[in-house]
Structures are given as C-alpha cells and as structure tokens.
Amino acid sequence: MIKILLVEDDDFIANVVGYYLNTAGKYQLDCAKTAGEAMSCIRNSYDLILLDILLPDDNGINLCQQIRKWHNCPILFISCLDDDQNIIRALNAGGDDFITKPFDNKILEARIQANLRRVELDRREEPQRQIVTSIFSLEPETHTVVFPTQKLTLSTTEYKLLSFLVLHKGKCYPAKELYEQIWGYTSYGDARTVVVHIYNLRKKLTPYLEGLDCISNLPGKGYTFWLPD
Numbered sequence: 001m002i003k004i005l006l007v008e009d010d011d012f013i014a015n016v017v018g019y020y021l022n023t024a025g026k027y028q029l030d031c032a033k034t035a036g037e038a039m040s041c042i043r044n045s046y047d048l049i050l051l052d053i054l055l056p057d058d059n060g061i062n063l064c065q066q067i068r069k070w071h072n073c074p075i076l077f078i079s080c081l082d083d084d085q086n087i088i089r090a091l092n093a094g095g096d097d098f099i100t101k102p103f104d105n106k107i108l109e110a111r112i113q114a115n116l117r118r119v120e121l122d123r124r125e126e127p128q129r130q131i132v133t134s135i136f137s138l139e140p141e142t143h144t145v146v147f148p149t150q151k152l153t154l155s156t157t158e159y160k161l162l163s164f165l166v167l168h169k170g171k172c173y174p175a176k177e178l179y180e181q182i183w184g185y186t187s188y189g190d191a192r193t194v195v196v197h198i199y200n201l202r203k204k205l206t207p208y209l210e211g212l213d214c215i216s217n218l219p220g221k222g223y224t225f226w227l228p229d
Contacts, residue, residue: 001028002116006050007038007060008078013101017050020105035063042070047119048112051095053079053086061086061093068094072156074115078103084192091196096157097183098193114183131166134227135209138163147208157182158201161194165215165225174222198223 004027008014014031021027030046032038035058038051049067053060064075074096079086082100090098099111131138137146143159145152154162160182165173173181175191175198182194202215214227 002026002047003028003030003045004048004050004112005030005032005038005041005044005046007032007035007055007063008050008052009033009054009056010052013078017105017108021109024109034058035060035066038063039066042067046071046073048073048116049075050112051075051077053077053081053090061089064090064093064095074119076111076115078108084196087192088196088199091193092200094155098196117184118182131163133166135214138166145205145208150208152204152208154201154204157197158204161197162201162205162225165223169225169227172218172221172224178223 004021006014006017006029008017008031014033018029018031021029030041030044032041033056035055049071051060051064051067055063060077060079064077067075075094077087077090077095077098078101079090079098080101087098097111097115099108130140135147138144138159139146140159140163143154143156145154145162161178164178164181175194178194178198179191198215198217202213205215206213212227214225216224216226218224
C-alpha cells in the first residue's frame with residue numbers, strides 16, 4: 001500500500017479526496033486538519049504528502065520546512081492560492097509539485113503517481129557520473145554544483161532539471177516537455193511547477209556566474225542551457 005498523509009482543514013475536500021483515494025484500493029491515507037496534527041503524524045513513514053497552504057494554526061509553507069527535517073518523500077501542495085509568488089514560496093520550502101484547487105481527482109492521482117514514479121526511477125538508476133562544463137561541475141551524489149572556489153547545493157528536483165539541461169546543451173525544451181522528462185508524466189496543461197523551479201535555479205546560479213544567465217527562455221521554443229566554451 002502507498003502511504004499518504006493529507007493535510008487539509010476543509011472537511012469537504014478532505015472527504016472527497018479521501019473517498020477517491022481509498023476506493024482506488026492501493027492507498028493508505030492518514031488525514032490531519034492542522035499543522036499540529038500533521039507534526040504528530042510525521043513520526044510515521046509516508047510515501048507522499050499532500051499539503052494545503054492555508055491551515056488554522058500555521059501555513060503549509062512553514063510546515064513543509066519542518067516536514068523536510070523528517071522526510072524526503074515527495075510533497076505535493078494543493079491550494080487555492082495559485083499566484084506565482086505563493087507557488088515560488090511553496091517550492092522553495094521543499095515542495096516538489098503544486099496543483100491548484102479545484103482539481104479533478106483523476107488529475108490529482110496522476111500527479112501523485114508521477115511524483116512516486118520519479119522517486120522510484122531515482123532509486124533504480126545507477127549513480128550518475130560527474131558532469132563537467134566549462135565553468136562548473138555537477139556532483140550527483142550530493143546534488144552539488146562545484147565552482148572553482150565555491151559550492152552550491154541544490155534540491156533533488158533542481159539538480160535533475162539542471163543536469164538534464166546541461167546534458168542537452170543547446171536544445172530547447174518547453175516547460176511541459178521538461179515536466180514530462182523530470183516528473184515522468186504529462187503536466188496536464190499546468191507547467192508552472194517547472195517555471196518556478198527554473199526561476200529558482202537561475203536565481204541561485206547567477207551570483208556564482210558573475211551575472212551570467214546560463215538558462216535562457218527562448219520565446220515560443222522553451223528553455224535551453226548554454227555556457228561559453
């Protein structure tokens with residue numbers, strides 16, 4: 001059984017999601033209405049966590065940071081706050097994906113499966129070799145970008161995105177295609193998760209590159225990685 005923790009204070013949404021996942025017959029669902037209840041639950045092991053942002057006693061973004069001290073499992077935010085700033089904050093706090101309410105339960109389950117599949121593929125993959133560019137190298141075991149005198153540690157998702165783009169230097173990938181490549185499933189038309197992760201990557205890398213932006217967004221084509229040889 002796939003163990004999922006749902007942190008949601010809206011009884012209607014919690015009941016609908018709970019009913020749908022429970023009837024699928026392959027999920028074991030625990031529910032929490034508050035951040036306090038969620039913190040009590042996370043002593044258990046979970047394969048994935050569904051997390052709302054607006055909670056009665058705290059917000060899900062702060063809670064996500066606390067959960068990350070205990071769990072490395074995928075955290076999928078489910079929220080009615082669909083503005084880019086909240087999505088950026090949620091993913092910066094350690095979230096892996098973001099889906100906006102209201103949502104179709106079939107799409108929610110597909111996103112759950114996509115994130116679980118990504119984790120399983122990561123476990124099965126052989127350790128990747130070091131990737132070397134003209135300015136930095138990528139260390140797969142530590143998810144670190146190594147510069148001549150400095151190091152930058154990335155999240156698992158940020159590292160996978162950057163290493164994919166580096167290995168396909170010069171090629172353009174729309175956000176939807178990057179979602180399929182990294183998460184292993186269609187984005188169902190909402191590729192903002194990729195957009196935010198790319199935004200975070202560019203923001204983190206640029207200071208180490210003395211202002212050079214190595215990930216370009218070409219209008220109508222997508223994202224591409226480049227560095228001078």
